[in-house]
Amino acid sequence: MRLAVAAVALAAAVTACAPSTTASAGHQGKITLSVWGWGPEANFDKMFAEYEKLNPGVDVDARSFTTSTEYDTILSTGLAGDSGPDLAWLRAGPQLQPLVEAGRLLPLDTKDVPGLADFDEGVLRAAKGDKDGKVYGVPFAVQTLQVIYNKKIFADNGITPPKTYAEMLASADKLKAKGVIPFAFGGKDDWMLPIVASIFGTAHWGGDEFLADVKAKRKKFADPRFVEGIDQLNKLKPYFPENVAGVSYTDAQILFSSGKAAMFPGGLWELNFFGENAKDVELGVFTPPTPEGQGLMPGFTDGSYGVNVKTRHKAEALKFAAWLASKDYGRLYTDTLRIFSAVPGVTPEDPLLAEVATAFDQHGATYFMNEFAYGNPSSAAVFSKALQEMLLGRLTAKEAAEQLDESVSTWL
Structure with missing residues (x-):
């Protein structure tokens, strides 16, 4: 897994990681799923490495932006063109709607992401389109x-x-x-x-x-x-x-x-x-x-993982999204970030979190x-x-x- 910290200009950030680009040397034969978000890079490394162990044919190339404040513009620009990620952290509720209305995201359902059926409706509401009521992301935190x-x-x-x-x-x-x-x-x-x-x-x-x-x-x-x-x-x-x-x-x-x-x-x-x-x-x-x-x-609810409607590896992206909705990922998220996972049924082991x-x-x-x-x-x-x-x-x-x-x- 490669996790770059995007502290470069917007144009460089957007062009540096096209959706599902073919693997580079050292990753021959693997499918690369690009994921954009924000936060310490070590956290993404630890969590996504577990998925790569279960799926040796996939390399998760996560890009962490230095500050969440610049992220909205970078993500919007990337999804509007052909250089955006396969999956990305999305804002919740009102801040999600511009991307939904622009048709930038793939609607998710329980057929592709079975775990969504178990999410609390109040949590899931933050990942829905206001007008169509469809789910556009897997909530990641409360x-x-x-x-x-x-x-x-x-x-x-x-x-x-x-x-x-x-x-x-x-x-x-x-x-x-x-x-x-x-x-x-x-x-x-x-x-x-x-x-x-x-x-x-x-x-x-x-x-x-x-x-x-x-x-x-x-x-x-x-x-x-x-x-x-x-x-x-x-x-x-x-x-x-x-x-x-x-x-x-x-x-x-x-x-x-x-x-x-x-x-x-x-x-x-x-x-x-x-x-x-x-x-x-x-x-x-x-x-x-x-x-x-x-x-x-x-x-x-603090955002969700969404799938770029332009991803070139839809099946692999949806499989990854399904894992993100699992208790296995929920426990990883809670233990790694010391934050409540939005995945239902995950009990924190940290005494202060409890x-x-x-x-x-x-x-x-x-x-x-x-x-x-x-x-x-x-x-x-x-x-x-x-x-x-x-x-x-x-x-x-x-x-x-x-x-x-x-x-x-x-x-x-």
Whole structure:
């Protein structure tokens, strides 16, 4: 297997890997399936090598792009021409639809991918076309959003995961007094703002019930409960790094990894990152409580593997897709990436993952932004900018919510 890291210009990235190109020297007689995605290359190496052992006539040539932000443009360009991959990681829900409507992807069914029959409908919905209801990908992950904390810093300061909102603030005050940044968070990369707002705010606005009311046009985001939820970013600002709007996502990761910050509000994907980059830090997780009591843990389906409609090896690509829907791959994915596989029936062996799974089963909710990411510009992009302006003091929480309502009204 060859796994290239695509840090080159778009044109070079697209032309470098045509679908199902014949094997090069050293791979004579093999069929090459190209797969595009993002993330650490070692993870793809480990997982796809298992498929190659079971299928010695196939070489999986996976290409990992350096950042997920550039990936959308590269993939769209590749699929539009003749130089795209055989299979690719696809975005979920709203971000999937442009590729579906352009006819770039092969619809999948249970005849070719039997495992799809066992997927939860809520998970599978993120891989479907909105208009035709067909499945266009094998979902690969379910992400949860929570606060990750440094167990040693908590123990050294006599702090335990808070059970009440007042306790959370008291712990943050105690840490700050000791010179420890309570929450490592940055607002410079605005895509993180709805995520963190959701971590602290979902229970404030009532989780899925509120989202259903917005979709049914019974309520708007300017509702006082939603405004209160996103206003948590303002109320917690004293516990964020100084000049939080100028702190990048990477800066926040470094603050936590280095032990300068005690907590990191973020996605489940951070466990693997901190496990690799902060090996001496023992991690814990908790769901922030609200003044009313129990908090909610937001979650979402994080994309799928789709098949290029132009693949020259359709049968082999579909066979690979069927393996991606299997429990064997699901266990590999969970153990390798320390993230929940979307494949049903896969139980995490990692104790911390198991703890998160229990919490999500008991107090899970839908991550609101993925449900309202349609539009051009997308409502997610509009609201991310509005939250950034709110952090800078240029908008109130209510004004930010009103901007989201205005954007949503253009497509809902």
